Structures are given as structure tokens and as C-alpha cells.
């Protein structure tokens with residue numbers, strides 16, 4: 001078995017539809033990666049465990065594992081339900097002790113946080129969050145969620161931020177659609193997720209051309225949300241990821257509309273003059289998630 005003078009980390013990006021697991025140390029050093037569909041907690045977690053066991057045979061013992069998961073979840077190590085998925089509409093996953101399933105197979109530090117907090121940490125270490133002390137990573141795709149990095153560390157508070165579920169102005173004459181959130185109907189996620197675009201217009205968002213009115217609504221909702229975050233968290237930057245968030249025709253329109261909605265109230269050159277570097281797409285692209293999980297793993301090791 002190879003000796004391990006440089007620690008190697010495992011990362012789990014646990015998504016609602018697929019899991020991505022990798023071992024490596026950073027963006028230029030991913031040694032192995034695997035993707036598989038999210039099924040039951042037992043089956044999915046045992047696939048992750050099997051992958052890491054195989055990699056340990058190839059590369060030696062892992063130093064730690066970072067697990068960045070879909071939520072809601074309990075990220076507080078002192079809590080009795082630490083490492084659990086909390087009540088979720090996803091069948092079978094409510095109260096699944098997902099960290100316990102990894103811990104029973106590996107006696108090494110395991111870090112657990114939301115997928116979006118993980119992605120924020122990855123962007124801070126290697127992407128567009130480098131050098132910043134307060135910023136947001138927001139993903140807009142089949143779901144909407146955000147990781148918040150405040151004064152040099154990830155924000156948890158009671159559990160973790162839920163940037164996707166804020167209420168937004170909803171003009172029902174312009175948009176009579178009720179929204180798709182099972183908890184709130186027309187919250188941000190209810191109105192603007194890829195699922196809601198598909199239900200509202202009867203076709204997949206990927207098939208809608210840039211001039212389709214779907215995107216006018218989408219720009220409006222996203223820009224209102226970014227305005228609210230700019231006021232409440234005072235981020236130095238907002239990183240916009242996810243399938244919808246990274247559509248090339250959306251970014252300039254969101255930048256312009258957010259600047260317009262703030263209307264000069266936040267007196268910072270970041271917004272008044274440099275909106276194109278205030279709202280940006282991720283530096284790590286679609287690897288934000290799995291690299292974020294590896295970044296969580298690295299952080300877990302440095303804390304132990």
C-alpha cells in the first residue's frame with residue numbers, strides 16, 4: 001500500500017438526484033471520481049463507502065471525508081441528530097443518519113454541511129471567493145439554495161441558511177402560477193426553480209430560447225432575491241451557480257436588474273460601478289460541489 005506523506009481527502013457531493021464522490025486534494029488533483037443516482041439512503045451511502053474503500057486500496061488511507069449534502073440537515077456536531085437529513089419531501093430520506101453510515105465504515109474525521117455551504121467553501125479556497133471574507137454562493141437549478149460565508153467562515157446559526165425559501169413579491173396578474181414549493185407555494189424556489197419553469201410553461205427550461213418571456217420572469221425573481229441578500233448579509237460578492245444560474249444570457253440581465261432594484265442605496269463601488277464583478281458565475285464551474293466536499297474534508301482535518 002502506498003505511503004501517504006501528503007494527506008488525501010474524500011469528498012461526497014450528495015444531491016437529490018445524483019451523488020458524486022471523489023478523492024483528491026484540490027482542483028488539479030482529483031485522483032478518482034464516481035457518479036451514481038440517489039436511491040435509498042442505505043443503498044446510496046453503501047455505494048459511497050464502497051468507492052472510498054476501493055480508492056484506499058489504490059492510494060492508501062484517506063485523511064478525512066467531507067460530505068456536502070442536499071438538505072435540510074443537521075450540521076451541529078453537539079446535536080443528537082447531527083449528521084441526519086431532516087424532514088424532506090424526498091421519500092425515504094427523512095431522519096436518515098447519513099453521517100453515521102459513513103462513520104461506521106471509516107474511523108477518520110468526517111465533515112458534514114449543506115451542498116451549497118460546501119460549494120461556498122470550495123469557491124473560497126480555489127474559485128471566485130478567494131480573498132473575500134463575506135460572500136454568498138447561490139445555486140439555481142432543479143432547486144434553489146445558498147451557502148453563506150460570513151467574516152471568514154461558513155454561516156450555520158440555528159441550522160443553516162435557507163436562501164431558496166425567502167418570500168418574494170409575486171404579481172399574480174403578471175404571473176398567476178401558484179409555485180411549486182410543498183411548504184410555501186410561491187417562495188423564491190417555488191417560483192423560480194427549473195421545476196417551476198417547466199410546470200409554468202409546459203416545457204423544459206433547456207428548450208426555452210433566450211427571448212422567451214420565461215426568462216423575463218426569472219430575471220425578475222432572481223434579482224429581487226439578490227437585492228434582499230445584498231441588504232441583509234452585505235456580501236462582497238454573489239456567486240451564481242446551477243443550471244439556470246449559469247445560463248450565459250441570464251447573467252448580464254441579472255446584474256443590470258439587481259443594480260436597478262438597489263437603486264443606488266448601497267453606496268459601494270462593487271454595486272454602483274462594478275456590478276459585473278459583484279454578481280459572477282462560479283470559478284470552479286460544475287465542479288464547485290465535489291471540490292466543496294473535498295474542501296470540507298480538508299477543513300475537518302485541520303480542526304482535529
Ligand code: ZN
Nearest residue numbers: 165181184187
Ligand atoms: Zn419554500
